[in-house]
Amino acid sequence: MKKVMLLILLFTSALGFAQEDAWIYFKDKPDADYYLANPTEMLSQKALDRRARQNILLDEKDIPIHADYLNVIKESTGVTVMSKSKWLNAIHVRGERDNIELLKANSFVDHIDYADKSLNTSRISIQNQVVSANKNLETQIDFNYGNSANQIQMLNGQLLHQSDYTGKGITIAVLDAGFPGVNTTQPFQRMRDNGQIKGGYDFVARSEDYYQGGTHGTLVLSTMAGYVEGQLTGTAPDAFYYLFRTEDATSENPVEESYWVEAAEAADSLGVDIINTSLGYFVYDNGRYSHTYEQMDGQTAFITRGADIAVSRGIFCVVSAGNSANTINPHIPAPADAPGVLTVGAVDLNEMYVSFSSIGPTADNRLKPDVMAKGYQATLATPEGTIGVASGTSFSSPITAGLVACLWQALPDKTNTELRELIKESADRYSEPNNQYGYGIPDFSLAMQKAMGLTDGNFIVYPNPANDIVHLLFPKNIQRTTVTIFNELGQRVSQQNVTLANPSFDVSQLATGIYSYSMEGTSQKGRIIKQ
Incomplete structure (x- = not known):
């Protein structure tokens, strides 16, 4: 005894x-x-x-x-x-x-x-167990070469790029595990030369050197900001970026949720417009710290509450849905359960659901994920500068976040919540959503057209006044038109065919003055000022 x-x-x-x-x-x-x-x-x-x-x-x-x-x-x-x-x-x-x-x-x-919920007297106690968290699920690269056309065109992002909406003037904070190679390798040369990296911080090591840590952040960033001619174009190649390391790739501990919230607050104070986070928290190395599905309710996890506050400050938060659909915890992790964030799941190149993409609903029965993007064999750059492919919702999230930047550049007067609703409403399953696909695959061109009033068949003509090249934003379901230009006497001085693939016409040969135009196939008419 x-x-x-x-x-x-x-x-x-x-x-x-x-x-x-x-x-x-x-x-x-x-x-x-x-x-x-x-x-x-x-x-x-x-x-x-x-x-x-x-x-x-x-x-x-x-x-x-x-x-x-x-x-x-x-x-x-x-x-x-x-x-x-x-x-x-x-x-x-x-x-x-x-x-x-x-x-x-x-x-x-x-x-x-x-963090051990059993020590909180008014909290739910969970089983005391120790498990090992998989930190490498989203970074399995097979080095197949290719290009990034599919992941951009799937969301009709190329139409925003053709209209010169490439993220200019928008600032994105990437909260991730580290960014080795971003300061040295060729796929990030363009953004370095253009001064697009505004700064960052390593919250894990408490260091000004954020080009260290795990490689995951480098892969994520490359889908937004990387550029290699003919191989990789990020979805927001002209945006500004802050790089924050909040994830310790060697372990899984609740302090990473706190690092994330601290970084989000730093992003807020710096005036960041968009946060992308391809991180999720459900299971910890110490099982006593792990979350339960019941806690994925949009208001319990520390990081979830922080993410929703970030949204309330006017920041657009894009979050990966997670890769646990084939595990005992198939539902989305924190902070993907936050009500105000845009949670993004994964599809393949044929727009089909990928089996690892975490599902909804949240514990309080809200629809999640919100939308889907390519997350299977997404094209990206490695820390060594190699162009390859990798799979995970880690990549569907930044691919989407980059196009959010392009859309916000086109619609600067929209709030973050208005923009989020536009994106969801543009998705292909908006009328019949489910907890695998959410609202489906968004159409960023359609979202822009709807906000600009283009869905009724009108073009947008810009810049106007113009010096040489005039661009058109095409309304939905119109692929081509003929632009006829008349002088003040009503005489035809120019007639040019314009297509969705090449949406511009030339006025450089016209003398300075005011001209009128008409669009074939529509009733639209207007004036152009030649400078």
Whole structure:
């Protein structure tokens, strides 16, 4: 009996000395009035401008964590501060449970939420099990050469590119596992030469060197920003990019959710327009920390709550649906369950569902994924600069995010939520969605046409005034037209055939002045000013 009691005592003591992860939530933000009166102390002007365009007011979530609170926790014995979140007014700590419990004595601490749900008295307890998370599922490259035409044309992105909507002026933050090779290899030379990499940070290593870590982020970025003539064109080749490492490719721990939220807050403060994240969290190396399906309800996981706050700040969040459909956890992970994000699943080159793409619904019975894009044998660039293919919803998400940037460039007055609805409404299963395909495969050209009023058969003519080349945006179901130009006397001075594949005509030979035009096959007429 004594031996049994001794074993129980030793086991209990061992539990007391185990390292735990937990979030410490604070009660208030005493500096709120100061920051709300001085917004540039917490947000860049670019971020404030994004808020103003979408009529989003500042609130207490924008206020930084009170420095004195943070310092008290940092100076506490046996506790390490791993990350912090102003949006959730919380910090992520690691330490022995007894030391973490002592933090409750501080009057400014509201509550403590352990990553091990069984330690939270009002939370659901899950089975104590240790499992190994697969960190390489989405990066299986077979080095088959090809080009990226299919993954762009599937979403009708080439029509946006032909109209010179290539992401110019839009800023995308990529939150991923690392970006080795982006600073050296040829597929990223164009974006380096054009100054499109605006900066970044490694939240895992707390380092300014974000060109390290896992290779996953490099692959993801290449589908948006990579360029090799005749082999690879990213979906947003002219956008600006911030590169944030939030994922530790060597392990799976809830602190990565906290790194993600911290990075999203940094992206917000820098004025980022779009966040792409090809990461998802469900199962952790320590099974006591794993989520359950019931927690995929859009409001429980730390990262999910952070993602939805990012959307409320005016950021467009694109999230991969996950690759677990063939596992015991077939449903989408966090933050793909967040209500405000655009969750993207995977199809193949023939637009057929790929069996690994995680499915919905969410635990609270919302439709997910939202849309689908190519995620099987997607064309991309490796950290070594090789053009190859890889499979996973990790790639359907950035392929889509890049075209979101192009669409937002075309429709700068739209809010992030208006843009998301346009994209879903353009999808081919919008009238009959399901939890495999969501609303289906979006048509970004159709979304643009609908927003611009082109679906009623009208062309958009630009630029006008013009110096030499005039472009046309074609309405739906029209493939070609003939543009006839008349001078002020009504005399025909030019007649040119224009097709969807080559949507422009030349006015360089015309003298400066005002001309009228007509479009064959439509009733559309108008004026062109030749400069």
